[in-house]
Amino acid sequence: xxxxxxxxxxxxxxxxxxxxxxxxxxxxxxxxxxxxxxxxxxxxxxxxxxxxxxxxxxxxxxxxxxxxxxxxxxxxxxxxxxxxxxxxxxxxxxxxxxxxxxxxxxxxxxxx
Amino acid sequence: xxxxxxxxxxxxxxxxxxxxxxxxxxxxxxxxxxxxxxxxxxxxxxxxxxxxxxxxxxxxxxxxxxxxxxxxxxxxxxxxxxxxxxxxxxxxxxxxxxxxxxxxxxxxxxxxxxx
Numbered sequence: 180x181x182x183x184x185x186x187x188x189x190x191x192x193x194x195x196x197x198x199x200x201x202x203x204x205x206x207x208x209x210x211x212x213x214x215x216x217x218x219x220x221x222x223x224x225x226x227x228x229x230x231x232x233x234x235x236x237x238x239x240x241x242x243x244x245x246x247x248x249x250x251x252x253x254x255x256x257x258x259x260x261x262x263x264x265x266x267x268x269x270x271x272x273x274x275x276x277x278x279x280x281x282x283x284x285x286x287x288x289x290x291x
Numbered sequence: 292x293x294x295x296x297x298x299x300x301x302x303x304x305x306x307x308x309x310x311x312x313x314x315x316x317x318x319x320x321x322x323x324x325x326x327x328x329x330x331x332x333x334x335x336x337x338x339x340x341x342x343x344x345x346x347x348x349x350x351x352x353x354x355x356x357x358x359x360x361x362x363x364x365x366x367x368x369x370x371x372x373x374x375x376x377x378x379x380x381x382x383x384x385x386x387x388x389x390x391x392x393x394x395x396x397x398x399x400x401x402x403x404x405x406x
Contacts, residue, residue: 183333215397220399220400220402221399221400222295222297222384222397222398222399222400223334223382223397224397225394225395225396228394268333268334277322277324277336277339277346277347277386277393277395278336278339278347278350279324279326279334279336279395280336281326281333281334281335282333283331283332283333284333
């Protein structure tokens with residue numbers, strides 16, 4: 180069964196600190212992996228998208244890594260800001276890429 | 292170029308009524324996807340449409356739910372005879388192409404509450 184598991188479920192950090200969110204997936208055949216940010220009451224916004232051959236991709240203070248062998252990904256947030264408070268969702272695409280498989284997300288709260 | 296527009300943002304329906312959710316894709320996008328997010332859960336694929344065609348509706352319940360994307364106008368997700376379990380956030384996404392690595396852009400969602 181295609182699944183995407185994320186950890187931790189929730190995380191609280193102080194402003195300015197770094198954090199790393201984890202994603203494990205059992206999706207086959209693998210097409211690509213995406214990280215989305217979802218603010219409360221809003222739709223998901225894409226942060227990064229990585230294919231099988233890519234093992235790291237950055238978007239500003241966000242850096243995603245992918246290990247296709249172990250089927251793990253991480254999202255590292257550097258120098259967190261209050262506006263980073265949101266849910267971060269790991270999404271994996273199987274062979275037909277429109278059928279995105281969503282994790283339940285990690286809820287990040289950045290405190291001043 | 293406006294993003295994906297969904298309306299209404301919030302919809303309250305009594306049990307047994309019909310709910311109609313609208314999605315206008317980004318300009319130039321001919322592929323529309325609907326997802327449902329139950330409380331505390333991840334988004335789940337429901338249906339994929341191109342103009343005037345349903346490509347894949349495998350994630351949509353067989354009864355009471357239907358979707359369309361006419362040649363003109365927005366995509367519509369229709370839920371007939373709503374029940375409390377239909378309460379969820381419904382997200383629409385659009386893309387210019389379908390296939391490998393296609394980026395999909397999401398709307399703000401419609402939050403349906405069935406009372």
